[in-house]
Amino acid sequence: MKRLVSFALCLMLLIAFSSVxxxxxxxxxxxxxxxxxxxxxxxxxxxxxxxxxxxxxxxxxxxxxxxxxxxxxxxxxxxxxxxxxxxxxxxxxxxxxxxxxxxxxxxxxxxxxxxxxxxxxxxxxxxxxxxxxxxxxxxxxxxxxxxxxxxxGTVGIIYNTQYVDEEDAHSWDLLWDERYMGEILMFSNPRDCFSIALKRLGYSMNSTNENELREACESLKDQKALVQAYVMDEIFDKMEGEEAMIAPYYAGDAIVMTDENPNLAFSIPDEGTNRFIxxxxxxxxxxxxxxxxxxxxxxxxxxxxxxxxxxxxxxxxxxxxxxxxxxxxxxxxxxxxxxxxxxxxxAFIFLPTKTSTLMDKLWTELLSNDENYSKWTIPAFLLAGILFSVGINVRRMLLKKKEDMM
Amino acid sequence: MKSKYSSLFSLPYLIWSLIFIIVPMGLVVVFAFTTEGGQFTLDYVSQVGEYTNVLVRSVWLAAIATVICLLIGYPLAYIMSRMPGFQQRTMLMLIMLPMWMNFLLRTYAWMTILEKNGLLNKLFGLFGLGPFDMINTQGAVVLGMVYNYLPFMILPLYSIMTKIDNRTIEAAQDLGANTKNVFTRIVIPMSMPGISTGITMVFVPSVSTFIISRMLGGGGNLLIGDLIDLQFLGNAYNPHLGSAISLVLMVLILLCMSILNQFNGDEDREGMLL
Incomplete structure (x- = not known):
């Protein structure tokens, strides 16, 4: 029996090696x-x-x-x-x-x-x-x-044809369409995200104009309420599993996704897009x-x-x-x-340090932007901290007094 | 003679901590206060002020997670410590078991559970409820923190509570203390070192996590850890600002820990971390 097992093992190894x-x-x-x-x-x-x-x-x-x-x-x-x-x-x-x-x-x-x-x-x-x-x-x-x-390759919109009209997919506006609230995914890197917003507003993707970038950031903030998540390669799972309906991504990856789930389609918006090399x-x-x-x-x-x-x-x-x-x-x-x-x-070109720093700052602003954020948060936080430490000290004093009395 | 040898044995760790703990911490401080050219500057540290809301959110979510961990972990640890030996070992095993699995994998699993087409929503769907928005919320981030760091709360509490002698409790009962009094006057004070170690071990990793907020928070709920990650692996590569944020975070944690230590006063410090 033992011999048979070892023989089988040898055979398996042999097959494994030969397939390599x-x-x-x-x-x-x-x-x-x-x-x-x-x-x-x-x-x-x-x-x-x-x-x-x-x-x-x-x-x-x-x-x-x-x-x-x-x-x-x-x-x-x-x-x-x-x-x-x-x-x-x-x-x-x-x-x-x-x-x-x-x-x-x-x-x-x-x-x-x-x-x-x-x-x-x-x-x-x-x-x-x-x-x-x-x-x-x-x-x-x-x-x-x-x-x-x-x-x-190019960047375009991947969408689910069961839920999204093909007509709508010819514009970046689709990513700002309120009908698809919570069904939209977005890039989680600033360069790709801003390039879409800039292009939608009719500016260059390589804009170094501060006002244009701020305008793009504002439009991304408006979009945030509609966005389900900011992701990169998770897009594969989420689109194939129909967890989300619309996502911008790279053309080569779109081919993989449309192979996996035939309901998905890819379109390059008329406003133009990014070609990466x-x-x-x-x-x-x-x-x-x-x-x-x-x-x-x-x-x-x-x-x-x-x-x-x-x-x-x-x-x-x-x-x-x-x-x-x-x-x-x-x-x-x-x-x-x-x-x-x-x-x-x-194509993307290299942005001057000033612009990329600004973009990074706006990006953090966008991601940390919280609709429910109240301006009282920080004062309340400080107050709680002070009350807390006062409380501790009062407690200590009381304890000491008690000890002294005993 | 004995002490001479024992200090020799601690040498490897001393060298290790010098190279991998002290030196990097020093580098963080140096980076935070210098420009790219190497001149002294306060710019980066003051820039951290712009991210106050991220900082507050991180502390807030981590604090909620810590409190929840304490509320769940404390009774469990107490009950566990009063169990017979065999049951204790089984319980301990059950708590440790999930930790054998990779951290990322466990968090990833929560993604599939909480998703719109996920397991929970499918279950609710059977009863005609939902679907609920569970993933990509701050609640999901807190859940991720509680799930991942709960063992770090239970274990120190458990180890300190097994040391509480049953006779102490019996003595208190003999002297006429009711259940409430036994708990507030005996059990809680005696487990204080465990509580503060547990809080430290949950709060510190929670406040600086970045992968949980990215996976369960959908990227839109930026935490301080994400911010640091952005500075080192992000678009505007800026290790100086990243170090400044790390420094502020370290000071913040130090502050929280020293406030916590106030509670212990002059009591027994056994089992404590700081």
Missing amino acids: ALAETSVEVVDEDYYTRFQGQDISISVYNWGEYISDGSDDMLDVNAAFEELTGIKVLYTTFATNEELYAKLKSGGASYDIIIPSDYMVARMISEEMIQPLDLENIPNAQFLDDQYRYTDFDPEGAYSIPYTW DSICIPANAKQKEAAEMYINFLCEPEVAAANIDFIGYSTPNLAAYELLDEQMQQNEIAYPSQETLDKTE
């Missing part, structure tokens, strides 16, 4: 010689990317990092972050050194202005030729010297710049880029990779909206 080995690690590249330079030198690069943002070999897909290691002999140390701000804080505090980071547009601009990332040597990245120029040369990096686009950069203090550029080049290989896009679900700036996608995806209007829609989009 099934994940694909070989890939066809444009110029194989290019990748042989560091073969056998035993070097490693550290990559800092968003969570769930690279094809990792699950479901028999390409394991990008393993394929790179196999091809070049360079070891990849891979870690992930959750927000641009987290990435920034990590780099700024200087505790860690990375060779590859993937920040979004406005963070790229900020890092350029603070000299936290360095210009790329494009000679080492021949595959940049596959990239679409409108993502290659952008407002945040006009010469394309510092960044190579990895993915892009996540770009690959090399930090100024990178230790292995050339190997990092080789990694960037590898990510731009059509086959690799297509595998990543398949996995992530966002849109690709890589024209050759786009050709490799299946037709259904190519035609998907959520991922690849018409040029007309794209013309109305705006």
Whole structure:
């Protein structure tokens, strides 16, 4: 009996291992010689990317990092972050050194202005030729010297077609519609939240005008009574489970949600929206710049880029990779909206410190704004505190007197 | 000779506390009073005044949670301490059991329970009631605090109450004290150190929590912990303001604790935290 059990265990292990080995690690590249330079030198690069943002070999897909290691002999140390701000804080505090980071547009601009990332040597990245120029040369990096686009996408409204009229979904006003009180979710980061309010009022998403920002904040305060919660990735659960009806979110994630719950639909409002681009950069203090550029080049290989896009679900700036996608995806209007829609989009740029401080202050004001808050709260609080301490002292005195009397 | 060795054994902890407690606290103070360039400034500390309502709300909600914990925990701890040994151990086990599960997971579970399509509302729906708005309110935040920190109230109370000798209570009864008198003159004074430890251990984490308010408060009920989180991982990365807020919070907690200590006067300090 015992032998049988151990045999079964061995078999299970074997199956487990073989299924791991099934994940694909070989890939066809444009110029194989290019990748042989560091073969056998035993070097490693550290990559800092968003969570769930690279094809990792699950479901028999390409394991990008393993394929790179196999091809070049360079070891990849891979870690992930959750927000641009987290990435920034990590780099700024200087505790860690990375060779590859993937920040979004406005963070790229900020890092350029603070000299936290360095210009790329494009000679080492021949595959940049596959990239679409409108993502290659952008407002945040006009010469394309510092960044190579990895993915892009838009922000739009996800709504439940069972409860919300499709007609209404063509405007950001839907998020301010009193009929859907308590059914609306909102971003829980200031930049995305304010950009929607600004756009709805007809201003630029990158406005630095204090009055415009204050006006946007007022409109967000009006909206607060209708908002169920300020959330980020919880949107997946809440929309799929029909806990809420309307939420603004990223197009790539909308595809995932509409797959899960067919009642959901996605629309890009007519006022225009934000188009974000996540770009690959090399930090100024990178230790292995050339190997990092080789990694960037590898990510731009059509086959690799297509595998990543398949996995992530966002849109690709890589024209050759786009050709490799299946037709259904190519035609998907959520991922690849018409040029007309794209013309109305705006990319985030880096805001001056004064503006981002103001925005942060208004954001806290918005979140801590309490309709029921009475101006008497603080005086009452103080009074209670004083009465409390007087009470204690009186009690002590009384106790002492009692003791003295005894 | 003995004392020499025993001080040697405490050395690892001393080094540990120096590196991971004293130095970071010093850094918080330094950051709170300096600008990015390193000059001395009071700007950040005075800026904290703008967030008074957040501060008051945090203290208020944490205070409510602490009082509820005390009201639930005190009788339970007393009853538990008077139980036979086997039952005591079972009860203790039942209290500790939820703590084996991850804190985030437990709070997340409350989300599904309180939601509009959640378990409770479905249950009410069976009787034709509701749906009630339970999640994303301040009440939900208080509930989260009470649920997560209740064991920290019960355990110190329980451990101090097991030390109250039954004979003390019997002696009081023999001397003619009625139930009320036994409770107010004997049990409460003798469990005072447990009460103040319990209050500290519930109040301090409650007042500085950020994940409970985010998950159960819907992000619209900002607490002081969220505010600090925003300064370090938020859009306007500003560790100086974040440190200033932390400093004010620390002073506030210190103040609350010292007020609490007044109650203990010169009585037995065994089992106390501060």
